Amino acid sequence: MAKNLVVAQSGGPSVAINATLAGVIAAAKEAGRIGKIYGGIHGVEGIQAGKLVDITDFSDFEKLKATPAMALGSCRCKLPPIEQKDAKSYQLLRHVFKQYDIGYFLYIGGNDSMDTVYKLSRLFAGEENAPVFVGIPKTIDNDLPLTDHTPGYGSAAKYLAITMDEIIRDTAIYNVPAVTIVEVMGRNAGWLTLAAAMPRFVGGKKPDFVAIPEVPFDEDVFVRKVREQLKHTPNVVAAVSEGIRDLSGHYVGSNAKSGAVDVFGHAYLSGVGKYLEGLVKREIGCKVRSIELNLMQRCSAHLAAKSDIEEGYAIGKAGVEAALRGETGRMVALRRISDQPYQTELFTVAIEEVANLEKLVPEKWRNLEDPKAVAEIRNYILPLMQGDVPQFRNEYGMNEYVSFME
């Protein structure tokens, strides 16, 4: 009898992760060799608790592709080291896999989620009738190695590029010196901030200043450059990664450093944007504002990129195909064949080469004054953020979404 499949989502959300889920469901239905399709609610954590829903009959794929965040919910869960074969969580998972006759386990996620796939594939290695464990990448951070990029990044890049362009226009209206600091996600990798710099990379003048975590951040140089720039334009705009570090490797504006405390003496919650806002206010004294793009950069489905959504869907399908070929312990990845016309192919990589590793912006792309680097970055990012996605508006003009959690 045909074995069943379970698919789940894990880690932080993105705009494309449900497109991948749609691809998995569609391919599993088409395959003809898979029994039931189960959605695991709240990732591997929910699966341990037996929270599986039967989604075999689901077919509203276009609406699912247009749904942000995770239709199956998520978790942040690190499984025990594989040496602890008898750990409670492994026992529970074995039990659920057996109970539901699971032959295929597909996990859509980022670095930590790939660690889960790796551990499970090792745990079951060599066992007869073991499920096949396949990882499918997603993360807006674009920091997974071996894949050209990760689904989810393209839509976040589109959001950042278009929103920065709108912010630049908004801040350009007054003839009064003013600095605007836009804080972008990215603890270690600057991929998202490079997307926020796109208005400049395609021929504009702003953002005037771009800071990524891969390049040590010197506050004095920043203040000097802002001051210099204010001689040429009344409106200076900076795009900075949340994870920029100073010359000695400490996060810029970390609580320890800013020393900010509230009336109760608790360390004040703040990000690098607020910190730099204070710095400019003190050192230059002009009007200054910081903007944190926050969750919107990862959940703005209304700005999803068609190329990203279609790729997310295709990679979900490829995950099922890899599972049917028995490729356990592997992750589907994207290889770029050409920028223009944009063309990629799908392949799989051993998951231990991906799990827990980060892909940073390469050395050659860190000097943003270098026109060659800028041209290459532009050619890399632009194809990923193209095209619009149909919106499913209801009678109120609000979007309709899919959820399997309710």
Add this chain to the structure above:
Amino acid sequence: MAKNLVVAQSGGPSVAINATLAGVIAAAKEAGRIGKIYGGIHGVEGIQAGKLVDITDFSDFEKLKATPAMALGSCRCKLPPIEQKDAKSYQLLRHVFKQYDIGYFLYIGGNDSMDTVYKLSRLFAGEENAPVFVGIPKTIDNDLPLTDHTPGYGSAAKYLAITMDEIIRDTAIYNVPAVTIVEVMGRNAGWLTLAAAMPRFVGGKKPDFVAIPEVPFDEDVFVRKVREQLKHTPNVVAAVSEGIRDLSGHYVGSNAKSGAVDVFGHAYLSGVGKYLEGLVKREIGCKVRSIELNLMQRCSAHLAAKSDIEEGYAIGKAGVEAALRGETGRMVALRRISDQPYQTELFTVAIEEVANLEKLVPEKWRNLEDPKAVAEIRNYILPLMQGDVPQFRNEYGMNEYVSFME
């Protein structure tokens, strides 16, 4: 010979203010009784300095309608009391009006801008050949009296409703108690926050908590309600106006109150969202995040509402018609005839009845537990946020905009 017209923009930007500019230019060209059309750069401040550009031949109206912020730039400028007839700024304006043979002055703006129109109309009252001064409303805040609503509000409402819906989905993925506080613009009026509450008003469950400036905010009640709500859902979402005040009328989280200082002893910059984030962290101790929707709520042209843009355009045209009728010292306003089908008519009001006054959310709409109030609010806001606007994407997939400032 036909007199010339000058049009300018003032105050804070919106997504619809350039649509109004487009309407002014289009109507002035069609009128056949107006000579040149000048755009005043940086509002009445730039006009004093003679910064006028000839836009008589401009015709790219659709692209201008899709451009956020202000194609002519803006200013924050309060003219002297009209008793000071010989003040420098009045002398300069008289000079420029004469030099450019201005017969019509159209000013697109909010409360402060209407004050400018009022003063100029008074200054020239009774003079032969005086220009006609007409005000055209815009403000995302929707706080101008006598008009059903203001152009710009509908697009901001659409941004807020759709973005809140996406944030609600994003925050719903983890099965861990968490509170998300979304800070919305609105110093005195809660109109924008009501739009952010739309996902609940159209049948959803969230945001769980909505706070507008018109209703005194009790921190203890807030904490108690959040705590209570966390028993029913792991993810509590609150929408709060930046201008909520406590029972004694002080802004919640104002610096004086939070007492936050940085390492240099300067008062720490923070908004009500960050303040409530700290409050929940201290009092409840669960995961908590605050989101400030910041400039995005007023500049997200990619989410402009068609009804808002078309109305902005129409009110611009009506401004020219009023000017041609010689209606000096008046503002164009909207009167709602019906909600379904949505229908309005344009008329004019004496500007002294508008200038420097604020329209707050009426008493009867302040209790959001009252289903009748919610239904009325929904019927009021929904027609304003309908429809999409074509985007002018260039070869890079970025938007093309119009600017007269370069």
